Amino acid sequence: MRRVPPPPRRDHGGEGEVRAGGRDLRALFAVPLLASVLAAAEPLPEPVGAINDYGQTLERADREQLEHLIGSLKERGVSLVYLASWHDPFGDIDLYARAIFSAWGLPKDALLVVFLRGEDRRWQVAARAGERVGPLLPQPEWEDLLAEARVTANRAQPAVAVENLAAGLLSLLTTGRQEPQEGRRSWAWAYAVAGLIGIGALILAARAFLCPHCLRPLRRRPSLGGILWVCPRCRYTRASRR
Numbered sequence: 001m002r003r004v005p006p007p008p009r010r011d012h013g014g015e016g017e018v019r020a021g022g023r024d025l026r027a028l029f030a031v032p033l034l035a036s037v038l039a040a041a042e043p044l045p046e047p048v049g050a051i052n053d054y055g056q057t058l059e060r061a062d063r064e065q066l067e068h069l070i071g072s073l074k075e076r077g078v079s080l081v082y083l084a085s086w087h088d089p090f091g092d093i094d095l096y097a098r099a100i101f102s103a104w105g106l107p108k109d110a111l112l113v114v115f116l117r118g119e120d121r122r123w124q125v126a127a128r129a130g131e132r133v134g135p136l137l138p139q140p141e142w143e144d145l146l147a148e149a150r151v152t153a154n155r156a157q158p159a160v161a162v163e164n165l166a167a168g169l170l171s172l173l174t175t176g177r178q179e180p181q182e183g184r185r186s187w188a189w190a191y192a193v194a195g196l197i198g199i200g201a202l203i204l205a206a207r208a209f210l211c212p213h214c215l216r217p218l219r220r221r222p223s224l225g226g227i228l229w230v231c232p233r234c235r236y237t238r239a240s241r242r
Helices: 013-040 060-075 093-103 141-155 158-175 178-209
Strands: 051-053 079-085 110-117 123-129 219-223 226-230 237-239
Touching: 051 060, 060 079, 060 158, 079 158, 093 110, 093 123, 110 158, 123 141, 123 158, 141 158
Parallel strands: 051 079, 079 110
Antiparallel strands: 110 123, 219 226, 226 237
């Protein structure tokens, strides 16, 4: 009885090499993707209260002043939370602020203010408001306060910037949008008028008591015809005005 030879075995080596090559190619692209995911998954700072000064920006007096302002804002429906940091795993301060707001589980009445020092040693400032706080922030005054804080943080100190920011927000919530501006204008006019009055008084005093030629003080001397004002230097003489 004749035996039927088995069919020749196919060589799958080429297919195996292709599959192996595909796995190597996928691994090549997966490594940088995994690295970026791990970089973004770095642990965020833990909350320690309303003031989270990981950037070491506040002295004791600054902290006490900021705590007072935070308490005053709390009475007006805004829970201010301050975070100062030197490290941003996202490379985007707005994304960092959103991540912190979510990770910390901040309430709807929270206003998160983030001061972040970049690699260029310059401070960036961003804010994230809860649902209840957003409608309370007057625009564009609030954006102006943030812009001023960014400048002050780099020209002066972050402590000064965050105190001015909190005080400015408290003023907006207390007096409204237009009243502070009108108040500043009225005081400016008052200062201008007072300055003009002072200058006029100085001019009158100079004409009355100074020599018009050499600006020396006139001396009062009695005479038969009345009081005379005489300059001791140029001998200018003027009769007393009645």
